[in-house]
Structures are given as C-alpha cells and as structure tokens.
Amino acid sequence: MTLTHATPMSSATLDDVKRRVTAAIQANRDAIYAVGDAIYADPELGFKEVHTAERVASYFDRLGLSYRTNLGITGVKAVLDTGRPGPSVCIMGELDSIIVFDHPDANPATGAAHCCGHNCQIAGMLAAATGIIESGAIEHLSGKLVFLAVPAEEYVEIDYRSRLKQEGKLEFLGGKSELVALGEFDDVDITIMMHSGSQDRSPAKFTITGTSNGFIGKLIRYSGHPAHAGGAPDKGVNALNAAMVGLMSIHANRETFSDDDSVRVHPIITRGGDLVNVVPSDVRMETYVRGRSMEAVLRAAKKVDRALKAGAVAVGAQVEITTVPGYLPQINDSALNALFKANVLRHFSARDVNEEQHMAGSTDMGDLAHIMPVIQPSMNGSTGTFHGNDYAIADKEISYLWNGILMAETALDLLWGDGHTGTEIAANYDAPMTKEEYLAFMRGISNSEVFGDVEVL
Ligand SMILES: [Zn+2]
Ligand SMILES: [Zn+2]
Structure with a gap:
C-alpha cells in the first residue's frame, strides 16, 4: 500500500512521534493481547501455520494494510510505502511453534506448543504496525516498511520438509531461506526482529545479542x-x-x-x-x-x-x-544494536538491558545477516525452559507490547525524514555474501x- 500526502511533513520532532507511536500501541493493548493469546492457544508447526497466518492477515485487514499470503507456504507480507524514496525496513515475526507433548498448553493431537514464544514475536510485529499506522508517523518517514510473518524458524520435521522439497513445494527447510530464494527480501534493506527471552536467565528486561551458531x-x-x-x-x-x-x-x-x-x-x-x-x-x-x-x-x-x-x-x-x-551463524549489526539500545534507555534504566556476546543456539536470522544488516534482541518476559514443559509467558507487557514499541521506534530512527540513518546503516554494512552467493x-x-x-x- 502506498500513502500519498497532500500536506508536507509537519514540524513534529522524532521524540514527539515516538511518544505518539508508544501511546497508539498502548491504546491497542487489548487487541494486541488478544492476537498474541489466540496464537499461543493454537500452536502450529513450521510450514503448517495456517490458522496463525489467518490471524495475521485479519489483523492486517483491521489496520487497513494490503498484504500477500502463502509466501513459502504460509508467510504473510504487508508493505507500507511512504511514497518517498528511502530505505526499506522489515519488522518481522515468526509464525511457528515447536513440539513439547507434556507442556500443559500443548495441542493434545500434535504436541505443538508455543514454548519458544514466537506468538510474542507476531504480537510485537503487529503492535509495531499498529503504532506506526495509528499514530500517523508515516507522514514523517521516507522509504518503506515491510511487516512480515515468516514461516518455520524452528528447523524440525526434517523428513517431512524434505518430502515437501521433493514435491517441489519448498527449496529450503527453513522459512527465511525459502523467502530469500523466492525474492521476498529483495525489497528489504534492513530487518529487525525481537525474540522472547527468559527472566530466569537474565535479570534485565531486554538483551542485546551479538553472534550465534x-x-x-x-x-x-x-x-x-x-x-x-x-x-x-x-x-x-x-x-x-x-x-x-x-x-x-x-x-x-x-x-x-x-x-x-x-x-x-x-x-x-x-x-x-x-x-x-x-x-x-x-x-x-x-x-x-x-x-x-x-x-x-x-x-x-x-x-x-x-x-x-x-x-x-x-x-x-x-x-x-x-x-x-x-x-548460517547470526551476526547482529552493531549500529542497529546501538539505535535499539538507545530506545530501550528512553523508557528503562541501564540495568534493564544487558548484552550477550555469543549464543550456541541458531536462527535463520543468521541467513539474513549474511546479506543485510539485522538485529534480534530479546524481550525477557517469559519464565521456565525454552523448548521445555515449564515455559510460560510471565509478563505480557514486555512480551507483546514493548517489543512492538522498541521495534517501531528503531524503524522510526531508520526512516525518519529522508531516511538517511537507514540508508547509511545499509550502505556501511559489510555483508559477507550477496543474495546470489548465499543461495549458491x-x-x-x-x-x-x-x-x-x-x-x-
Ligand atoms: Zn526455538
Ligand atoms: Zn525461537
């Protein structure tokens, strides 16, 4: 969707607009909690996230965003074009759950359970879209915003996915690689996503991450x-x-x-x-x-x-x-991390944000990091063991709303005015590969x- 503006940009400051975005997200708390909870209650494994994708699509409808569906089987993508030239920033969430049969909230038939908190990511992505659209922030921005729900971050059911590959329905077994191959990131310069994190592991509300396996x-x-x-x-x-x-x-x-x-x-x-x-x-x-x-x-x-x-x-x-x-190994861009951290510090104290150098887990954000600058900080609103039977969301405000606020504010930094901050970060990023080299x-x-x-x- 492209917005055209009869009026020139008003003189509101970036701080003013960030405050309006935060207020718009907080005003929509009930709708955001409802979609986060509904996805939690109906967990689906990767490339099978049919209901979850429908929930994203109907939320985009509510925001008046046009979108495309069935990308890499279940992906949903909305593009909000300011109508002014500039960089393209993707705010992303992941659709899929995992299997933990003995989790109290697991689907009894499939064992699927949202024990990695990806429902929080979708809630946060939708919260960010809500805040940017309903605050009218778009009139101050250049370039594009892409709101993307990606399939299949958890690399599981290798046998099942290999069959999908043999049937020609997939080339790669992870959602982001598949969407890169399909060209769905061709119109994206920078990607931001936040993952759930555990309060048990970190006393800080937010964690800025470095690299991972x-x-x-x-x-x-x-x-x-x-x-x-x-x-x-x-x-x-x-x-x-x-x-x-x-x-x-x-x-x-x-x-x-x-x-x-x-x-x-x-x-x-x-x-x-x-x-x-x-x-x-x-x-x-x-x-x-x-x-x-x-x-x-x-x-x-x-x-x-x-x-x-x-x-x-x-x-x-x-x-x-x-x-x-x-x-591929994850690389979080330090310039993006710095913008993100400054936004955390607008609302929270220094003790509410910590930094991790290396994590032994893996994410297909690493694949994107090989072709563009990305970050994936965490919002630590969950308790218990990730991928375990005691995983629980303890703090919905952190898990559903604050991720949306912080991602939206970081996107505002990147696209503000003529979008020069985003343009600079994309231009200065030393990507290890081109898209073609990555696919090869x-x-x-x-x-x-x-x-x-x-x-x-
Ligand atoms: Zn996981
Ligand atoms: Zn995860």
Missing part, C-alpha cells in the same frame, strides 16, 4: 538385514546396533571439538526398529551439527560422517547420510552419500 542438518539411514530376533539373529544385520556404534563414535569425537568453535552435535533416533522380534533393518536418525562459523560446522560434520560410517563398518550395515543446509553456498551444502554394503557373514 550456524548449523547444517543431517538425515541418517542405517540399512541392515531383517531376521528372527530370537530364532536366527545370526542371519540378520542389526541396523540399530550400527546406529548405536555411530552415536558412540560421535561421542568419541567430542573431546576434539575446540571450545572456541562452540560445536554442538545432538542426534536423535526417529525410527529404531519396527517389531521387537525382528532384527531392525531400517533405523533412521536426524542431527544438527552446529558451530560458531561455517568452517567449524563443516569441520565437525566431517568427523560426524566418519563416526556414522564406523557404525556401518562395525556390523556390516549400510549407511546413507543426507546433508541439508541449515542456518546453501545449494552447495546439499549432499547424499551411501557408504558400505549390507553383509551377512
């Missing part, structure tokens, strides 16, 4: 030979035993991972055998290999492949290792290798 994904399939588990195990090749040796061999490599590389390898078995009286002949695993740099990831991945093959060698099984691109790198990671032959001796 990247990773690749692996799908592993051990093939053996079925036989009667009691009567004739000597005629079989036990694929579960091969997987056990593979896992132990990965553990045997852990002491070789350098502390500086922040490597994490955390495999799961997704199929461990079919019938208890049949020697398992089809055993499947998934794992991530994470690290602080992609060099560290790829080095650790070689050791993981070597270890997995050892399992096949030990019992005469075959292993197929399929490597899929995951996420990601496509180059995909690989499938079959090792060994099933051998009954």
Whole structure:
C-alpha cells in the first residue's frame, strides 16, 4: 500500500512521534493481547501455520494494510510505502511453534506448543504496525516498511520438509531461506526482529545479542538385514546396533571439538526398529551439527560422517547420510544494536538491558545477516525452559507490547525524514555474501552419500 500526502511533513520532532507511536500501541493493548493469546492457544508447526497466518492477515485487514499470503507456504507480507524514496525496513515475526507433548498448553493431537514464544514475536510485529499506522508517523518517514510473518524458524520435521522439497513445494527447510530464494527480501534493506527471552536467565528486561551458531542438518539411514530376533539373529544385520556404534563414535569425537568453535552435535533416533522380534533393518536418525562459523560446522560434520560410517563398518550395515543446509551463524549489526539500545534507555534504566556476546543456539536470522544488516534482541518476559514443559509467558507487557514499541521506534530512527540513518546503516554494512552467493553456498551444502554394503557373514 502506498500513502500519498497532500500536506508536507509537519514540524513534529522524532521524540514527539515516538511518544505518539508508544501511546497508539498502548491504546491497542487489548487487541494486541488478544492476537498474541489466540496464537499461543493454537500452536502450529513450521510450514503448517495456517490458522496463525489467518490471524495475521485479519489483523492486517483491521489496520487497513494490503498484504500477500502463502509466501513459502504460509508467510504473510504487508508493505507500507511512504511514497518517498528511502530505505526499506522489515519488522518481522515468526509464525511457528515447536513440539513439547507434556507442556500443559500443548495441542493434545500434535504436541505443538508455543514454548519458544514466537506468538510474542507476531504480537510485537503487529503492535509495531499498529503504532506506526495509528499514530500517523508515516507522514514523517521516507522509504518503506515491510511487516512480515515468516514461516518455520524452528528447523524440525526434517523428513517431512524434505518430502515437501521433493514435491517441489519448498527449496529450503527453513522459512527465511525459502523467502530469500523466492525474492521476498529483495525489497528489504534492513530487518529487525525481537525474540522472547527468559527472566530466569537474565535479570534485565531486554538483551542485546551479538553472534550465534550456524548449523547444517543431517538425515541418517542405517540399512541392515531383517531376521528372527530370537530364532536366527545370526542371519540378520542389526541396523540399530550400527546406529548405536555411530552415536558412540560421535561421542568419541567430542573431546576434539575446540571450545572456541562452540560445536554442538545432538542426534536423535526417529525410527529404531519396527517389531521387537525382528532384527531392525531400517533405523533412521536426524542431527544438527552446529558451530560458531561455517568452517567449524563443516569441520565437525566431517568427523560426524566418519563416526556414522564406523557404525556401518562395525556390523556390516549400510549407511546413507543426507546433508541439508541449515542456518548460517547470526551476526547482529552493531549500529542497529546501538539505535535499539538507545530506545530501550528512553523508557528503562541501564540495568534493564544487558548484552550477550555469543549464543550456541541458531536462527535463520543468521541467513539474513549474511546479506543485510539485522538485529534480534530479546524481550525477557517469559519464565521456565525454552523448548521445555515449564515455559510460560510471565509478563505480557514486555512480551507483546514493548517489543512492538522498541521495534517501531528503531524503524522510526531508520526512516525518519529522508531516511538517511537507514540508508547509511545499509550502505556501511559489510555483508559477507550477496543474495546470489548465499543461495549458491546453501545449494552447495546439499549432499547424499551411501557408504558400505549390507553383509551377512
Ligand atoms: Zn526455538
Ligand atoms: Zn525461537
């Protein structure tokens, strides 16, 4: 949607307009809480966030924003064009939940639960849109604002998503990579998102983040030979035993991972055998290999492949290792972080904001960070364990409203007047890759290798 203004920009100051944005968000508290709560109560896994996307779309309708849907299956994107040339700033939230079956608020059928707080992100993104539109701030800005709900940040159900890929419905298994490939970030220069954070972990209300790990994904399939588990195990090749040796061999490599590389390898078995009286002949695993740099990831991945093959060698099984691109390491832009922190300090004291240098988790914000400046600070309004059964939102004001206020104010800084602050930050950012280099790198990671032959001796 493009706004045209008959009147020139009024003389209100940036501070005046920020105050109007804050007031507009606070005045819409009930509607913002309602959408945040509704999404929390109806958690959906990545690329399946149909109801969540509908809620975003109907909220955009309420704001009078035009938008496009079904981007990367479930993404929703609204563009608010000031009609004046300038940079384009994306305020983003993530649509998806995870699975924690024993969380009290999990969907009993799917196990889906918002234990990573992404419902707070969507509430915050919608709050920011509300504040900017209803305050009339847009008349003071140049460039564009993009309000984007992205699918599938959690990199899960690798098997299911790989099938979507085979069916041609996806190229990448994470939402932001997919939207980059689809060109949905071509009209974006800077992206801002805030993630939920835990009060248990940080006494500060907000955390400014530095870097975090990247990773690749692996799908592993051990093939053996079925036989009667009691009567004739000597005629079989036990694929579960091969997987056990593979896992132990990965553990045997852990002491070789350098502390500086922040490597994490955390495999799961997704199929461990079919019938208890049949020697398992089809055993499947998934794992991530994470690290602080992609060099560290790829080095650790070689050791993981070597270890997995050892399992096949030990019992005469075959292993197929399929490597899929995951996420690149996150880099938060220091200039954007400085703007964000100054906005926190407009409302809160210095003890309400802290800084973290490196986190071993991963996010596909890292992929965006390789092609444009981004930040992903956290609003620490949750308690309990992220991805755990005691995760809870303790402070909705921080989780639903203040993220919206702070993202909106930072966007105002970037687009104020002729948008020179945003233009400068985008121009000064030393992006590690172009979009084309990024896509080529990601496509180059995909690989499938079959090792060994099933051998009954
Ligand atoms: Zn998560
Ligand atoms: Zn998350």
